[in-house]
Amino acid sequence: MTKRNATYLLIFVVIATFMTSCAPEGYEPSESGFFSGIWHGFIIVFSLIGKLFGADIGIYAEHNTGFTYWLGFIIGIGGFGGGGSAARR
Numbered sequence: 001m002t003k004r005n006a007t008y009l010l011i012f013v014v015i016a017t018f019m020t021s022c023a024p025e026g027y028e029p030s031e032s033g034f035f036s037g038i039w040h041g042f043i044i045v046f047s048l049i050g051k052l053f054g055a056d057i058g059i060y061a062e063h064n065t066g067f068t069y070w071l072g073f074i075i076g077i078g079g080f081g082g083g084g085s086a087a088r089r
Contacts, residue, residue, distance in 0.1 A: 041076020
């Protein structure tokens with residue numbers, strides 16, 4: 001492994017750690033709303049990676065506002081990969 005690859009691996013691990021630390025876990029005292037839904041949708045890939053390694057990470061906030069949270073969640077998932085604009089023609 002070259003020094004450059006090791007640096008990229010280290011940067012990826014640090015970013016994945018920071019992103020999964022923002023994932024919902026258990027009961028939260030306040031309801032998660034639209035903007036929390038966008039954030040949780042955006043970091044879903046990192047949350048899933050954390051889940052694979054056995055971390056106690058939630059994929060979505062259980063204590064949410066309902067439709068507005070889920071709307072933000074879906075928008076966040078679509079915004080991660082560019083949504084439909086990234087599709088081939």
